[in-house]
Amino acid sequence: MVRSREWQLLSRPQGWPKPADFSLEEVEVGPPADGEVLVRNVYMSVDPYMRGRMNDGPSYAPPYQLGKPMYGGAVGVVESSTTDTLPEGACVRTNTAWQEYAVVPASRCEVVDPAGVGMAAYLGVLGMPGMTAYVGLFDIGQPKPGETVFVSAASGAVGSLVGQLARQHGCRVVGSAGNAEKVEWLTGELGFDAAFDYHGGGVLDKLRDAAPDGVDVYFDNVGGEQLGAAIECMNPFGRIAACGMISQYNERTGGPANLPLVVGKRIRLQGFIVSDHADRAPAFLEHVGGLLRSGAVRYRETVVDGIEGAVQALLDVLEGGHHLGKMVVRLSPEEA
């Protein structure tokens, strides 16, 4: 038995989540029963999709339950095990975020190798966000070399990889982000051909300037004004990979008034969820893992220390915040 803190959902947020919607509780965890292991989580992920799980009602995933720990991607170390197949000391990825310790069936643990990349990479560039970028860009967006790809929230965990993969594929890449530092990172370090700050209005003009030949593929993380601008700039037979519409998660504003343009431009707008594409995981790991090891893909992590900061970290992700790349929360040291 160990003492463990965990975040529970107290009430379902209306609009923007408030700290009072959550409660940090201390509980006793373990020992593991037959076939289970006790995992000490080292990093947990905070991701935009978690906002959706705070709502009740039907969705593609069950909602968080009130008074129960929330969940999500985490990587940790097996502290005690009841099965030879998963020994103590193994590094595993589980769905037990928001908990310092968790008891998990060994069958729900995925062993990962942090050598050379670090454990947190398995929550970002080699994890769900990376796979989201890969599937959304190549399977949904289907860019051809020479085409222009626009990605919003381009400095985030998903967007920063979308842009780099599209560049490697021979596309011209335009990204939008939330401040000058992020914009500079996109063009200065990640090799984006153009980038702009979406704040302060004029998104359509900024996109027109950044994509003078129009947009062929839009990887949409935000919806709203940027989706409307992308539709306006889109070339015939353009594709929109609808990954998320974070600008509308907390406030339901009207959709783009220019949606009728999808007819004449023969635009295909397609929503997708990465978990439907699990069969693509081997191709993803080979493709992106290879680029990562060769240094052809760069990524950043922003690390918040301590489980007590997890709610604020998620709010920062939802608001855009000042972080670059993948946001994770460190719950305990990598080396025990």
Next chain:
Amino acid sequence: MVRSREWQLLSRPQGWPKPADFSLEEVEVGPPADGEVLVRNVYMSVDPYMRGRMNDGPSYAPPYQLGKPMYGGAVGVVESSTTDTLPEGACVRTNTAWQEYAVVPASRCEVVDPAGVGMAAYLGVLGMPGMTAYVGLFDIGQPKPGETVFVSAASGAVGSLVGQLARQHGCRVVGSAGNAEKVEWLTGELGFDAAFDYHGGGVLDKLRDAAPDGVDVYFDNVGGEQLGAAIECMNPFGRIAACGMISQYNERTGGPANLPLVVGKRIRLQGFIVSDHADRAPAFLEHVGGLLRSGAVRYRETVVDGIEGAVQALLDVLEGGHHLGKMVVRLSPEEA
């Protein structure tokens, strides 16, 4: 040389077109030069897409030119010919609507056989609207037997065929239309499983009642509120064939506020233009022609007499009006 009346566009409408935006002119036509024929038009088509051609600016088709005759689908009879390949008396389909007589290169005339169906059918169920229904339903919507198909503007030239083809395909079919008589026609004569009048609000509730198992394919002719309701009712992996968004052609209102649902529901919304799918014409003519000759598909035409009524006929189509099925304008008698 013959005297011929033709409708010219005088000014580009802002919002709803007004009669004063058009002018009926009398001109001299002919004689045909080498390789040309003089066609006496018998029927001309009025279609929603014509509203788009009144706007300037880039589109998938060149806009109508001010002070020039408008154009569109027409069927007529060759009155004089300079080529053996197309003799006088031949029945042809051309793109010379809005003109009583036209001189056309023989190579731009398509010979049609009105036996048993009438000439006007080649502007409707066997013409562009019919092909639009066929391509949009089967190639873009891709319904599977047992699925629910919802079509808006279901009593129109396109929608009434969409619903019947979907029924023949083994789908459950729901349609919306603009008055009680149209709704009665859909369920009473065309075999729709359910239909409702979209006027008077509550579209979402009406659709929920009519499609209790949700919507798998939405054939969108209108956009706006009905598109929003379809997204709300859509089952996972639903498809939207975006054929037109007539409710927003004259007034740009905001798009559906629930557009973010396309992500979680993995909806595919795809615009299409029938002219991109010309390779499907033989399959279409075989499929729909066969159903038509066997009586398995029903259709109606609403005929307005005289070219002077053409503008009002188009306005009626754009407004929804009281007509059933395909609206055409008769410019001269079928039998000369």
